[in-house]
Amino acid sequence: MVARVWSLMRFLIKGSLAGGAVYLVYDQDLLGPSDKSEAALRRAEEAVPPAVYQFSQYVCRQTGLQLPQLPAPPKIHFPIRESWNSGIIKVMSALSAAPSKAQEYSKEGWEFVKERTK
């Protein structure tokens, strides 16, 4: 009797956890259109760092630990798009100029060899 009640309680607890997770996903529209999930990501980006900071402050207050103040991380501004685009442009212009350049260099080489063998 007790075992049955206990297994029913376990099932109800597991069911409510799983159901709560599914409801949370439905309520926050996480599996919906891309606009809504982008908005949810922005909300999480705004909410998580202050929450983590407050939790760390609470832990410090409770345990008496003092976290060292780390310096701010350097802001790396590396424009991947510009360097990729300029790389592609350089490669393509080199490829398009390659036949004429090859012709020019081979002509110069031929003239050089002719000069030498005179």
Added chain:
Amino acid sequence: MSESDLGRKWDRCLADAVVKIGTGFGLGVVFSLTFFKRRMWPLAFGSGMGLGMAYSNCQHDFQSPYLLHGKYVKEQEQ
């Protein structure tokens, strides 16, 4: 489609993929722990579902270039 529109679409696709894969993975973890005796397949199933949904959304977004997207703006308190 201009370069900036294309960039915004890619950004939206990546953000959508991150959210959907994470959500699928999270749901897979919950179901694996509660009902499926800590097996691995619910995680794989959930992540795969999320990836598929994100891919489908991205495909729809890129194939309908004239559909305008709204932006959610926080209400400014007066």
